[in-house]
Amino acid sequence: MSTWNRQTLERIATADELxxxxxxxxxxxxxxxxxxxxxxxxDLYVRSWRGKQGSWWNTARDSHAGHVTAGGAxxxxxxxxxxxxxxxxxxxxxxxxxxxxxxGYVEPMVAxxxxxxxxxxxxQQ
Numbered sequence: 479m480s481t482w483n484r485q486t487l488e489r490i491a492t493a494d495e496l497x498x499x500x501x502x503x504x505x506x507x508x509x510x511x512x513x514x515x516x517x518x519x520x521d522l523y524v525r526s527w528r529g530k531q532g533s534w535w536n537t538a539r540d541s542h543a544g545h546v547t548a549g550g551a552x553x554x555x556x557x558x559x560x561x562x563x564x565x566x567x568x569x570x571x572x573x574x575x576x577x578x579x580x581x582g583y584v585e586p587m588v589a590x591x592x593x594x595x596x597x598x599x600x601x602q603q
Contacts (some may be wrong), residue, residue: 480601482520486551491517493549498524500544502555507545508537515548515599521567522599523560527583527589530538531550534579538597553601560596569596581585 482490490496498508511534516523526532538544538557545554560566570588579586586592 480603482522482601486553487517487520487522488602489549489551490515490522490546490553491549496524496546496583497536497546498538498544498546500534501541502537503541508534510545510547512565514573514577515546516569516576518572520567520570524563524597524599525569525573525587525592526595527586529595532595535595535597553599556602557597558598558600560597566593566596570592 493515495512496515498513499507499510501507513524513527515532526535528535530536539559542557543555544557548550560569570593573584573587577587
Protein backbone atom coordinates (compact mmCIF):
# COMPACT_ATOMS: atom_id res chain seq x y z
CA MET A 479 0.00 0.00 0.00
CA SER A 480 1.28 3.47 -0.88
CA THR A 481 1.83 6.08 1.78
CA TRP A 482 1.43 9.83 1.64
CA ASN A 483 4.34 12.17 1.08
CA ARG A 484 4.54 14.14 4.37
CA GLN A 485 4.09 17.56 2.73
CA THR A 486 1.11 16.43 0.66
CA LEU A 487 -0.48 14.74 3.68
CA GLU A 488 -0.12 17.91 5.77
CA ARG A 489 -1.45 20.20 3.06
CA ILE A 490 -4.53 18.09 2.39
CA ALA A 491 -5.20 17.30 6.05
CA THR A 492 -5.09 20.95 7.14
CA ALA A 493 -7.24 22.26 4.29
CA ASP A 494 -10.82 23.09 5.23
CA GLU A 495 -12.16 21.73 1.95
CA LEU A 496 -11.16 19.07 -0.53
CA UNK A 497 -12.18 18.84 -4.18
CA UNK A 498 -12.88 15.22 -5.04
CA UNK A 499 -13.27 13.93 -8.60
CA UNK A 500 -13.92 10.18 -8.77
CA UNK A 501 -13.27 8.35 -12.04
CA UNK A 502 -16.26 7.25 -14.07
CA UNK A 503 -16.53 3.83 -15.67
CA UNK A 504 -15.06 5.22 -18.91
CA UNK A 505 -11.97 6.49 -17.04
CA UNK A 506 -12.87 10.18 -17.21
CA UNK A 507 -13.05 12.27 -14.03
CA UNK A 508 -16.35 13.60 -12.72
CA UNK A 509 -16.49 17.33 -12.13
CA UNK A 510 -15.02 17.96 -8.66
CA UNK A 511 -17.29 18.10 -5.63
CA UNK A 512 -16.26 20.14 -2.60
CA UNK A 513 -16.29 18.10 0.61
CA UNK A 514 -14.57 17.88 3.99
CA UNK A 515 -11.52 15.74 4.69
CA UNK A 516 -10.06 14.53 7.99
CA UNK A 517 -6.88 12.86 9.11
CA UNK A 518 -6.33 9.95 11.48
CA UNK A 519 -2.64 9.24 11.91
CA UNK A 520 -1.14 8.99 8.42
CA ASP A 521 -4.48 8.32 6.73
CA LEU A 522 -7.02 10.66 5.14
CA TYR A 523 -10.77 10.03 5.17
CA VAL A 524 -13.86 11.45 3.51
CA ARG A 525 -17.58 10.87 3.89
CA SER A 526 -20.70 11.76 1.95
CA TRP A 527 -22.92 14.29 3.74
CA ARG A 528 -25.82 12.86 1.69
CA GLY A 529 -24.97 9.32 2.75
CA LYS A 530 -25.27 6.65 0.08
CA GLN A 531 -27.40 9.01 -2.00
CA GLY A 532 -24.35 11.19 -2.74
CA SER A 533 -23.59 10.95 -6.45
CA TRP A 534 -19.83 11.53 -6.06
CA TRP A 535 -19.73 8.79 -3.42
CA ASN A 536 -21.50 6.27 -5.66
CA THR A 537 -19.00 6.94 -8.44
CA ALA A 538 -16.08 6.60 -5.99
CA ARG A 539 -17.51 3.38 -4.57
CA ASP A 540 -17.86 1.89 -8.05
CA SER A 541 -14.52 2.99 -9.50
CA HIS A 542 -12.29 3.03 -6.40
CA ALA A 543 -10.19 5.72 -8.11
CA GLY A 544 -10.11 9.46 -8.57
CA HIS A 545 -8.29 12.72 -8.08
CA VAL A 546 -8.25 15.10 -5.10
CA THR A 547 -7.09 18.68 -4.66
CA ALA A 548 -6.75 20.57 -1.37
CA GLY A 549 -4.42 23.03 0.29
CA GLY A 550 -2.40 23.54 -2.87
CA ALA A 551 -1.71 19.80 -3.18
CA UNK A 552 -3.24 17.25 -5.51
CA UNK A 553 -3.08 13.49 -5.95
CA UNK A 554 -4.52 10.58 -7.82
CA UNK A 555 -6.05 8.34 -5.17
CA UNK A 556 -7.62 4.99 -4.49
CA UNK A 557 -10.85 4.94 -2.45
CA UNK A 558 -11.23 2.14 0.08
CA UNK A 559 -14.44 1.61 2.03
CA UNK A 560 -14.01 1.57 5.82
CA UNK A 561 -16.33 -0.51 7.97
CA UNK A 562 -14.17 -0.94 11.11
CA UNK A 563 -16.13 0.66 14.00
CA UNK A 564 -12.92 1.72 15.79
CA UNK A 565 -11.66 3.56 12.71
CA UNK A 566 -15.08 5.16 12.23
CA UNK A 567 -15.07 6.30 15.86
CA UNK A 568 -11.69 8.00 15.32
CA UNK A 569 -12.94 9.56 12.09
CA UNK A 570 -16.01 10.86 14.00
CA UNK A 571 -13.66 12.44 16.54
CA UNK A 572 -11.56 13.97 13.76
CA UNK A 573 -14.64 15.52 12.13
CA UNK A 574 -15.77 16.96 15.48
CA UNK A 575 -12.31 18.34 16.25
CA UNK A 576 -11.70 19.89 12.83
CA UNK A 577 -15.18 21.09 11.93
CA UNK A 578 -16.87 21.48 15.32
CA UNK A 579 -17.46 25.17 14.66
CA UNK A 580 -20.04 24.06 12.08
CA UNK A 581 -22.21 22.17 14.55
CA GLY A 582 -25.24 21.97 12.26
CA TYR A 583 -23.17 20.19 9.63
CA VAL A 584 -20.88 18.07 11.80
CA GLU A 585 -23.59 16.01 13.46
CA PRO A 586 -24.89 14.64 10.13
CA MET A 587 -21.28 13.78 9.21
CA VAL A 588 -20.92 11.55 12.26
CA ALA A 589 -24.40 9.99 12.05
CA UNK A 590 -24.85 6.40 10.84
CA UNK A 591 -25.91 7.51 7.36
CA UNK A 592 -22.57 9.26 6.76
CA UNK A 593 -20.46 6.76 8.74
CA UNK A 594 -21.53 4.07 6.29
CA UNK A 595 -19.86 6.05 3.48
CA UNK A 596 -16.40 6.44 5.04
CA UNK A 597 -13.64 6.14 2.44
CA UNK A 598 -9.89 6.05 3.04
CA UNK A 599 -7.85 7.99 0.48
CA UNK A 600 -4.63 6.28 -0.56
CA UNK A 601 -2.22 7.91 -3.00
CA GLN A 602 -1.63 6.03 -6.23
CA GLN A 603 1.95 5.42 -7.31
